[in-house]
Amino acid sequence: MIAEFGLAALWLAAALSLLQLLLTLVPALRDQAEPRTVASIAVGQGLFTLAAFGALIAVFLRTDTSVLLVAENSHSAKPWIYKFAGAWGNHEGSMLMWVTILTVAGAAVALLERRLPRDTLNAALGSQAALALGFFAFLLFASNPFARLYPAPPDGQGLNPLLQDPGLAFHPPTLYLGYVGLSVAFSLAVGALLTREVGPALARAMRPWVLGAWVLLTLGITAGSYWAYYELGWGGFWFWDPVENASLMPWLAATALLHSVNVLSARGGLRAWTIMLALIAFSMSMVGTFLVRSGILTSVHSFAVDPRRGTFILALLALYVGGALSLFAARIGTVREGARFDVVSREGALVMNNLLLATILGTVFVGTLYPLMAEAATGEKMSVGPPYFNAVAGPLTLLLGLLLFVGPLLNWRRDRRPLLRRAALPLSVALAALLVSFISVPAMSWLARLGLAVAAGLVPASLMPLVGRNLLRTPLATWGMVVAHLGIAVALAGMAFDTAFTKETLAAVRVGETRQVGPWAVRLAGVRPIAGKNFTALEARLEAFRGGSSLVLTPESRFFTTPFTETNETAIRTRLDGQLYTVLGKTDEEGRWQLRLWWKPMVTLIWLGGALIAFGGILALLGREWRSWWRKRRTAW
Helix, strand or coil: CHHHHHHHHHHHHHHHHHHHHHHHHCHHHHCCCCHHHHHHHHHHHHHHHHHHHHHHHHHHHCCCCCEHHHHHHCCCCCCHHHHHHHCCCCHHHHHHHHHHHHHHHHHHHHHHCCCCCHHHHHHHHHHHHHHHHHHHHHHHHCCCCCCECCCCCCCCCCCCHHHCCHHHHCHHHHHHHHHHHHHHHHHHHHHHHHHCCCCHHHHHHHHHHHHHHHHHHHHHHHHHHHHHHHHCCCCCCCCCCHHHHHHHHHHHHHHHHHHHHHHHHHHCCCHHHHHHHHHHHHHHHHHHHHHHHHCCCCCCCCCCCCHHHHHHHHHHHHHHHHHHHHHHHHHHHHCCCCCCCCCCCHHHHHHHHHHHHHHHHHHHHHHHHHHHHHHHHHCCCCCCCHHHHHHHHHHHHHHHHHHCCCHHHCCCCCCCCCHHHHCHHHHHHHHHHHHHHHHHCCCCCHHHHHHHHHHHHHHHHHHHHHCCCCCCCCCHHHHHHHHHHHHHHHHHHHHHHHHHHCEEEEEEECCCCEEEECCEEEEEEEEEEEECCCCEEEEEEEEEEECCEEEEECCEEEEEECCEEEEEECEEEEECCEEEEEEEEEECCCCCEEEEEEEEECCCHHHHHHHHHHHHHHHHHHHHHHHHHHHHHHHHC
């Protein structure tokens, strides 16, 4: 009965989304609809969808194999955390999670938003209902998560072992919250276009959603990067996999939108550009969903291969993105021009920031989709890998870092002061770092060398907005900007260190033999069989020595029977100056074991930088919302 309850809740939520769409966009009904009625419908829609998602989690926790989705993606022997996370570790469950977050976000907008005129808010809620209605139709007619299976098997087929990791419980929900936060910016932009109310009030309503979505996307991407690093055993933090790119593209668009919406809010400028970015940011989320869920691209961590359902998502993508861009083309002439500014100004630097981000987004988009277009045109399969992405996106990212040397220090509208004098300190530090790199490591690649130099210069550049300020009275939003830019410097340094100084040893060794990797001597002390709750494994004992210190690592080669899969579990030890990363491979006829060893100096800076960037975003969000709340309270007094 739990599955039937979930399906009924899904139908009721779909009916409410249709009602909300009619009440907010049909002129004859819109004028009579009370705001309280629309808000109640939005809240009801969110609650019913939340109930449906709760029912799905319940059938997974109970291992109810009479539900087809459970039988195909779970097993009674799995630990409860993987039964729980398994609810969204599949195609149907992840789409139900998507629409659940979408409708709950719509309910939050209906309840909390007070900055927009009623017509604009209603139009935005109508757009949000239209988005939800399409995904409800997808779930109910093409991808039912509550479909029954008769007769029910005694046990399920189990979850993909690669997804049996605690990170799965947090990574997808974080990313989805980010994607769907951008849907609110999309709907607000559509509402503003429909009512021709594009101005600072729209930016102030949009900003917390964009900032929140950007923080969550940053956390999701950072966590996903670390998950792939330790779980897949490839020793890299980013492989330009299509699924990785699917999350990076909306993040790039959201980063540009975040800066653009600040200009619109503070100075009334970049009106059309802000609307366009709001549409593009969510469109990239939709493109990412299509790429991951259609199976049209092959990926190491894509788990849906279904062209029929991919066609449904493609139709939704064409409907929403095409409709929004058509509306933009029809209404953009009615958007008033914003405040003017000089090229050398804070606004000018933010425009350059936006153009660089848009160019990086375009290169990633083309590189991800080019193999598809080439195959459609020639029939031959092609791939675009790291050489293309690194060669194109790397220099643009460094230019973006150089822009941060001076951009945050410029005045709004016009700045007559010499730029070189302003950027003297960060440029000096960057040139000094460049010189040291030439002297100490002559053979370093130019991209890593420039990355280290820009990262070094970005550290003082990030802190300079605090110079001369009373730090206790400095707005939290300014602290947020400083911390986020500092996080970029830290992450950039980690990437450059990893590129320049990583050492790798691939060897076949017998028990008792030792191999060197970087400063570490690693000895294979033994290999023994072990048993987990739903797998068996061979576990190696590796003893590593450096100077007077030693440590033990235990990488595993695991064997799952449901489904039949073999995986490698890495063993990693972190030290202040880097990580020792080990993988156990197969044994050969002579009794030797394959070992893959990496020494990765300062690699943890990559994820520390990501965490700092997200923390900066949280500070900025709290600071702006606190300021807004305080102003309202003071006005009320």
